[in-house]
Amino acid sequence: MSDKKEITGLTFLILLGLFSPLVLPNYRVQLSELWIFMVFASTWNIQGGKMGYNSFGNIIFFGLGMYICASTQIAYAFDLAEWTEAGGVKTFVHSTSQYFSSLPLGLILAGLIPALIAGVLGSLLLGLRGHYFAIGTLGLGIAAGEFATSVQIWGGGMGMTVPVWPKVDGKDLEIFGGSMNFFYSLSFLLFVMVFFTLRWLYKTRFGLILTAIRDNEDKAEAMGVPTMRYKVSGWIVSAFFMGIAGGLYGNINGYIEPTEVAFAGATFGVYMVLMTILGGKGTLWGPIIGAIIFQVFKEFFWTYFLGWQSVALGFLIIIIVVFFPEGLMGWLRGKRPEWFGEIVDKNARLAQVKINTND
């Protein structure tokens, strides 16, 4: 995308990030979710879009990050087993200093440990290609959720609660504008980090190699590129940010449950794929646009079609993949190639249209 468009887009995002919680204060949860979703889509895009490895398993890192962050926060001040056993009945309240020193620690671990695991899993699984990788990661995601239900220290199938915002004299602490604003800002900040990391990454040799792997992995390998190393590194980047996103989401949601919240392959795991496809795979801006449209649609469905959300989701999947397999960016690119810095020869394009219609 040209510089001018990018600046417009960035300005829009920054304005959205700064002013949307002021304009719509009742929707701060959904708005925080929006930034988390943009992180989902942008990081999934590293595999699905840039690298051509359609993963259903990125949700594992999200779930792991969520559990790791919450456990770190809790274990910093209390006994973890006692906490989960109480199941939210007994109230444990972190002091202000405990809360704000355990949270960063939790978030950092939530990023690092999934990244490590991605390195191990990646070196095993990324030898698979195409749909084998897709189905393999799908299996892994569901297996992770099933096994998480039997981890007793994490509350098993019942789930666990997340530390509550510290209180002073029985009232919520008024720092950073309260817990909602605080986590909203962190989600926004995380997205900004992801955006600029990816923007930089896609411009380097690393980004080029990912594209080369997508276009022809065998050829890239024959050219002497250690493709496996690059594929695994790509997954590690995704896992790192997904883990932090998980840690934040756990705190926003206030409650962690293994199959519906943390390892929610059937909802979040699919959303990230859909958002990316909707916006346009393999572009920097596609996943972001897709996430915004998707979140607006989702909130609309959830409000007006209560009880029918999953049916609506199923239909949405079918409609998106059947009619917009190239995404909105792909559609736009077909209509307005000059916006994407492509040099357009009018006559050549007309001839192209002619060939297409003759076929």
Next chain:
Amino acid sequence: MILIQAPFLNLQALLDGLMVGSIFALVAYGMALVWGVMNIINVAQGEYVILGGYITFSIYKLGIPAFYGMPFSFLFLFILGYILYRLIIFRVVDKDMFISILATFGISIVIQQFMNMAFGSQVETALSGLGTIFFFEGNITIALVKVFSFVISILGAIAVIYFMKTSKLGRAIRATAQNPRAARILGVDTEKVYAYTYAINAGICGLAGSLVAMTYTLHPYIGLPYTVRSFMIVIVAGLGNIPGVLASGLGLGAIEEFSAYALGSEYRIGFIFLLLVVILVYRSKKLAKRREYLK
């Protein structure tokens, strides 16, 4: 280990496993058919099975013996498969495989939700009324309905193979699988072939579902494990290897029963999905030594 303490349990697990494995093999056969002919991995496979089961269950609820549900399940799913092909699947046949995975995944979510609304989320079974036989002073029990379902699944698989080998449509399907373009040139209506292939697959799933309803339990959300099992069976056997599908289906059934005894049945689903990952990784690592990969 309970299996070592009670040696009869080994035999029990083996028999149970082989019998449930025959149903897996039948479902996997349908998946291999659609995969081989249309190059589509049908993620909605498991949902078709469960829906077929619910059709038989409804027949049973009407007071008719559950056996008569089998043709209804087959026919209903056959028609549903045909309609779904004409509405959705034909748009994704020649697209990237990931698109068809997602599209069928969407279908599976919709079917799942409709089943949940229509039949509720409790666990159901259609009782067949067949008895149980005992061996070795009651140490080994075999429900006759499992034997029945074993026989029916094997017969069903044989019928489909026979149909593929001899009938005109079967020949057209095989021709399309080998080379769709050449088949089109020689006058095969490939659209029709695809539609019937997809419908036959759905019908097979319906029949298998009917057996599941009689032998095991139904629940709106247990479709995906059936999809994953059949996918596993097909990749272990290799696409187009019909005896292999049967053998690995029976094998998977046995492994699953043994794991359920050894680990506890709450890990059953987790175990299946983990096994899938292990099989995939093992196969890809073996191929990687020869600088190849799973295609």
